[in-house]
Amino acid sequence: MTDTPVSGAGGGIGRTARASWVARALSGGLLPVVTVVIAILAIWYVAVVPMNIKEVLTQQERAGAEIVPPSAAERRDAGRWGLVFNNFDLIGPSWSMERARLPAPHQVAQELWASTWDEEVNGRRGIVRSGTLSNRSLIYHGGVTLGATVVGFLIGAALGVALAVGIVYSRVMDLSVMPWAIISQTIPIVALAPMIIVVLYSVGLSGLVAKAVISAYLSFFPVVVGMVKGLRSPDQMQMDLLHTYNATPAQQFWRLRLPSSVPYLFASLKIGIAASLVGAIVGELPVQRGGLGARMLGGSYYGQTEQIWAALFAAAVLAAGLVWLIGWIERRTLRAMGAPT
Amino acid sequence: MVIGADNVSLTFQTNDGPVHALKDVNLTVERGEFVSFIGPSGCGKTTFLRAIAALEHPTGGTLSVNGMTPDEARRARAYGYVFQAAGLYPWRTIAGNIRLPLEIMGYSKSEMDERVKNVLELVELSGFGKKYPWQLSGGMQQRASIARALAFDADILLMDEPFGALDEIVRDRLNEELLSLWARTGKTIGFVTHSIPEAVYLSTKIVVMSPRPGRITDVIESPLPKERPLDIRDTPEFIEVAHRVRDGLRAGHGDEL
Ligand SMILES: Nc1ncnc2c1ncn2[C@@H]1O[C@H](COP(=O)(O)OP(=O)(O)OP(=O)(O)O)[C@@H](O)[C@H]1O
Ligand SMILES: [Mg+2]
Numbered sequence: 055m056t057d058t059p060v061s062g063a064g065g066g067i068g069r070t071a072r073a074s075w076v077a078r079a080l081s082g083g084l085l086p087v088v089t090v091v092i093a094i095l096a097i098w099y100v101a102v103v104p105m106n107i108k109e110v111l112t113q114q115e116r117a118g119a120e121i122v123p124p125s126a127a128e129r130r131d132a133g134r135w136g137l138v139f140n141n142f143d144l145i146g147p148s149w150s151m152e153r154a155r156l157p158a159p160h161q162v163a164q165e166l167w168a169s170t171w172d173e174e175v176n177g178r179r180g181i182v183r184s185g186t187l188s189n190r191s192l193i194y195h196g197g198v199t200l201g202a203t204v205v206g207f208l209i210g211a212a213l214g215v216a217l218a219v220g221i222v223y224s225r226v227m228d229l230s231v232m233p234w235a236i237i238s239q240t241i242p243i244v245a246l247a248p249m250i251i252v253v254l255y256s257v258g259l260s261g262l263v264a265k266a267v268i269s270a271y272l273s274f275f276p277v278v279v280g281m282v283k284g285l286r287s288p289d290q291m292q293m294d295l296l297h298t299y300n301a302t303p304a305q306q307f308w309r310l311r312l313p314s315s316v317p318y319l320f321a322s323l324k325i326g327i328a329a330s331l332v333g334a335i336v337g338e339l340p341v342q343r344g345g346l347g348a349r350m351l352g353g354s355y356y357g358q359t360e361q362i363w364a365a366l367f368a369a370a371v372l373a374a375g376l377v378w379l380i381g382w383i384e385r386r387t388l389r390a391m392g393a394p395t
Numbered sequence: 396m397v398i399g400a401d402n403v404s405l406t407f408q409t410n411d412g413p414v415h416a417l418k419d420v421n422l423t424v425e426r427g428e429f430v431s432f433i434g435p436s437g438c439g440k441t442t443f444l445r446a447i448a449a450l451e452h453p454t455g456g457t458l459s460v461n462g463m464t465p466d467e468a469r470r471a472r473a474y475g476y477v478f479q480a481a482g483l484y485p486w487r488t489i490a491g492n493i494r495l496p497l498e499i500m501g502y503s504k505s506e507m508d509e510r511v512k513n514v515l516e517l518v519e520l521s522g523f524g525k526k527y528p529w530q531l532s533g534g535m536q537q538r539a540s541i542a543r544a545l546a547f548d549a550d551i552l553l554m555d556e557p558f559g560a561l562d563e564i565v566r567d568r569l570n571e572e573l574l575s576l577w578a579r580t581g582k583t584i585g586f587v588t589h590s591i592p593e594a595v596y597l598s599t600k601i602v603v604m605s606p607r608p609g610r611i612t613d614v615i616e617s618p619l620p621k622e623r624p625l626d627i628r629d630t631p632e633f634i635e636v637a638h639r640v641r642d643g644l645r646a647g648h649g650d651e652l
Contacts, residue, residue, distance in 0.1 A: 291482050294450050298476045299499045300469055309495065313486045391486035392527040 098159050103148045104134035105156035111137060113151075114144045153357040165360035166192070166367060189344065192368045198345040199334050200372060202262050206269020207330035211323060213270060214277025221278070222285040222311070223303070232278075239275050243268065243333065248340045265337035265345070272333040273326035280322025284315025316391065320384035327376045335369060346372075397461060397551060397583045398424040398447055404455035405442055405609075415608030416442040417453070422602060422611060426550075429577055429584045431594035432602045433640060439609025440587045444553050447585065448476050460551070472500060474551035475544030479559055481536035483528040483543075490515070490524035493543045500547055514542040517576060534565040538572075545580070553585045558593070567625060570596055574623060591644075592628055595619075595636045603643035613643035 108129060111121050122140040123129060129137065138145060149158040157165075169192045174180040179188035187194035217235070220227040247268050254264040288310050296306050338347025346365045353361030389395055405417040416439040424430050432440040445451040446458060449465035460468035468474065475496075483492045490511050497507045515521050518538040528536055537557055544552060558566045570593060577584055588594050594601050595617065603613040617636055619627065627633055 291478050291480060292484075294445075295476070295478065295482060296499070297450065298448055298469060298474070299496045300472055301499045305499050309499070310484070313484070316486075392488065392529075393485075394527075394529055 095159055098156075099149070102154070102156050102158045103145050104138050106148050106151050106154045107134050107137045107141075107145065109151060109155065110145060110148050111141060113147060114141075119144055154359055157360045157363060161360050162363040162367065165364040169361070169364055192346070192349070192364060195344055195346050195349050195365070196368050196372055199331070199338065199347065199369070202265035202334040202337065202345070203269055203327070203330045203372075203376070205262060206266035206333055207273050207327050209266060210270035210273030210330060211277050211326055214274040214322070214326065215281050215319075217274070217278045218281030218285060219307075221282050223307075232282075235275055235278055238271070243272060243336055244339075246271075247333075247336045251337060251340055260341075261343065265334045268337040269330040269333035272329040276322040276325040276329060277319070280318045280325075281315055284318025285311045287318065288314045313391065316387060317384075320380060320387070323384075324377050324380050327380055328373050331369065331373050331376065396423050396459075397426050397428075398422070398585070399459045400443075400456065401458075402456035403443075403446065403453045403458050405439070405446060405451060406454045417446070418608035418610050419456070420609075420611055422614070424583060424585070424600070426583055427581050428599050429597055430586065430600045430602060431598040432585070432587045432604060433589065433591065433594045434604030434609075434644065435606055436589075437609075438604040438606035440604060441555055442609065443604075444476075444555050444585055444587055448474060448553055450476075472547060473549055474553050475547065475549045477541055477544045477552070477554040477557045479556045481528070481533075481540040483536055483539060485528055488525050488527055489520065489531065489539050492528070492539060493524075493546050496543060496547050502547075510546050514545045517545060517579075518542045519572065534561050534569065537561065538569065541573075545576070549582075551583045551585070555587045556589065557586075559589065566593070571625060573597065578621065591637050591640050595633060595640060596623065596625075596628060601636070601640055603640060605644075605646075612646055613639070615639055615643070 111129060112126070115121050115126075121129070121144070123132065148154075150161070151157070154161070169190065173188050173191040174193060175182050177183070177188050177190070179190065181187050187197065189195075217227075217231055221231055222228075250268055250271070251260070251264045254260065254267060259267075292310055292314075293306070296310055301309070334345065335347035335350070338345035339351050342348050342352060346369045349365035349368075350362050353359065353365065400420050400422040403417055403420040404415070407414040407416055420439075420443065432443065434440055442451055446453055447460060447465055449469040452465075458465055461471070461473050463471065463473075483489070484495065487495065493511045493514060494507050497510060502510070511524060512521075515524055518541055520535060520538055520542065523531065523535065523539075528539070531539065537560075541554075541557065544554075558569050561569065573584075574597060586594075586597060588597075599617050599621075601613075601615040601617065602611055603615065604610065605612045615636060618632055619636065
């Protein structure tokens with residue numbers, strides 16, 4: 055070793071640091087995640103072939119290729135896998151079809167890039183040139199959905215907590231609210247959403263409020279269920295202890311029931327916020343006024359399957375981010391409440 | 396008289412019919428006494444202690460605590476209750492747990508700090524106030540729960556097998572501590588245990604109970620002096636009392652042995 059001490063030491067630290075980062079990432083659950091992602095991508099790429107085979111063959115026929123079987127009518131009734139095996143040398147364009155039945159992952163990735171970074175940075179309507187978000191970008195539509203999701207979630211969570219407190223402290227509410235809450239969740243939201251929007255529109259409420267109402271409708275239920283369980287989680291001994299102090303019901307609530315319910319609350323908030331996002335998207339389906347739901351339905355009107363998939367991925371990323379955020383707040387809260395770290 | 400039971404009966408109505416947890420229990424406990432309740436499982440020791448604490452209500456007879464009904468005594472915060480499990484709130488520090496009854500009873504901030512410091516010293520947990528329960532051993536947690544029951548001015552201390560889950564060595568130490576604590580505070584203590592040596596070592600009065608129905612079979616006034624080093628357990632007086640307790644337990648079990 056003839057290096058100067060400084061660069062020698064620096065290089066050493068850099069190497070070990072990098073090596074340990076990789077080791078930590080692999081042992082910390084990255085390896086299984088990567089494996090699953092690769093498997094999904096592989097299945098997806100394979101599935102693209104039979105899904106698009108009929109359109110691919112039509113296109114190849116126009117380009118003058120010989121197809122087995124030759125007539126379009128026969129092909130219409132033929133099995134997809136059979137067509138794939140009979141025309142194996144012709145399946146090349148499967149992964150680059152426009153308006154494919156099932157676009158390939160890289161096509162979706164391209165669409166995602168084009169409708170986020172590319173649109174905002176390079177597009178005429180993008181934020182760089184126009185100063186406002188482009189109404190063609192997923193960032194804009196994601197923001198629209200996010201707003202409705204958060205507002206609806208806050209309403210739903212507050213309503214859920216309030217109902218749970220009522221159910222725990224009032225026998226009448228226990229007997230009357232819970233059955234209705236359960237029934238409310240058995241009605242398919244897709245059937246209910248358009249009615250809610252129409253009704254709210256007729257009283258002058260539309261847009262964000264209407265979507266937030268649907269979000270709240272979906273998210274209050276898990277919060278009620280989790281919170282009731284949480285508020286009832288203190289055991290008899292802990293309740294008896296407060297009884298020996300002659301504690302008031304308010305003291306019992308703030309000092310025992312509420313802190314005991316915190317882990318339950320966060321578990322149900324995570325379910326609730328994901329449900330809120332679904333609610334906001336469903337609320338965007340009937341009215342084409344922006345949002346990821348509108349992008350999905352718009353994509354299906356015009357056969358823009360990449361657009362549907364891109365919007366789906368944007369929704370998934372949004373959901374993951376929101377659930378992660380709740381998890382982060384949960385960790386902070388539980389640490390502040392003395393949980394072992 | 397601090398605690399007076401006059402023909403107290405307590406029957407639980409269960410799906411399998413009535414359970415006579417207590418039947419015709421008579422007992423008086425004077426101020427400053429240390430009373431142990433001993434007997435086989437299911438003889439109603441916990442039920443009797445809970446009845447004194449107004450956590451259960453007798454179905455017959457009368458029970459008085461400090462000259463009041465148990466429920467009045469509860470509302471007057473006449474006693475501290477130590478449960479079999481420490482039952483500390485995991486989201487509160489040790490000091491926070493001890494502060495819980497003080498907060499509920501409306502003590503001032505400075506008064507709370509003062510009392511927390513004092514009782515932590517009393518149970519030899521000074522310096523652990525800022526720790527969370529999971530950072531303490533089982534024995535330390537149990538001491539913290541005793542400190543919690545001592546923090547406010549109740550002159551009665553009710554303890555339901557507080558050392559049941561601890562090993563012999565820790566138990567000996569806590570027994571010694573409890574005795575010196577009792578001597579310093581002059582509280583009246585009701586103490587449930589399964590251990591004959593523990594009952595004899597601690598008590599001025601030993602109440603022997605038997606099951607089905609739960610009743611008192613013997614009340615033994617201990618002749619041992621108030622000052623009790625651990626090796627008093629090897630003296631003839633101690634062994635004599637222990638024998639009487641064992642005989643009492645056997646008599647109560649007569650039909651089964
Ligand atoms: N809440 C209750 N409902 C019905 N029966 C009960 C209830 N609590 C206690 N019992 C019954 O009353 C009897 C006395 O119970 P208790 O808990 O007082 O016994 P114990 O002497 O404390 O026993 P151990 O030494 O096991 O703690 C038992 O037969 C028990 O099953
Ligand atoms: Mg018991």
